[in-house]
Amino acid sequence: MEPVVGYYISSVHHLPTITIDGESVWVVSCTYQYVTSNGQSLSGTNMVTATIIKHGEHQQHVVTINQNTHETWYQ
Structure with missing residues (x-):
């Protein structure tokens, strides 16, 4: 089952908040x-x-977000 990727990008900091x-x-x-x-x-x-690390893991993952279509990809 594909994980559900959520995100929010602050207009002030331009750093995304990402959830898996x-x-x-x-x-x-x-x-x-x-x-x-x-x-x-x-x-x-x-x-x-974005390169991310899930809490409690040591492996890095990559999240890609198309901001026009809001499609997300998780590797």
Whole structure:
């Protein structure tokens, strides 16, 4: 079963608060990628990629969030 990824990005700090299955996680690093449209059929996108550690674990995971569609991916 896929974990449920939740997030909130503060407009003040620009650091996301991320939850996995309702539990908050530590954000180790975070990057933002802005891809502009090519002026044709492809629209631009706004992605956030965060490296996280779940509480009680030592393994890092990666969360990617498409801020336009609100799709999330968890690895």
